Amino acid sequence: MQPQRFLIECNSAREKIFGLAESCKGMSKSLKDRLDYLIALVSEFAAAHHMSLQQAYLYLQRYKGLDFADEFYDVEHTLSFDQAVEDVTMYCQRMGGAIA
Numbered sequence: 001m002q003p004q005r006f007l008i009e010c011n012s013a014r015e016k017i018f019g020l021a022e023s024c025k026g027m028s029k030s031l032k033d034r035l036d037y038l039i040a041l042v043s044e045f046a047a048a049h050h051m052s053l054q055q056a057y058l059y060l061q062r063y064k065g066l067d068f069a070d071e072f073y074d075v076e077h078t079l080s081f082d083q084a085v086e087d088v089t090m091y092c093q094r095m096g097g098a099i100a
Helices: 003-018 029-048 053-062 065-071 081-094
Strands: none
Touching: 029 053, 029 065, 029 081, 053 065, 053 081, 065 081
16 A cells, blocks of 8 residues: 555544544554554454455454554554454454454
8 A cells, every 4th residue: 555545544534434534643652553553453353354444444343353452552553464464354253253
């Protein structure tokens, strides 16, 4: 994905998913980086499983995929998005999710 397109999609996803009307003013860089990663992961998960951003977010919330990605951020963010999506998908399945 091209960097400019990624930034536009990331900002759009931030607004759609988290309802943030403005950018993350006053937020520490590490927290902003973590939030941006989680938003990008939701976007990649949605694309991989042919879902809308909202459907992906709700699924990941329900089956604790975002909790997993946040808890293991230090490892997960070093992986490719394909691998991170696979990890989150497997975790959600273990938590009762039906997406394969």
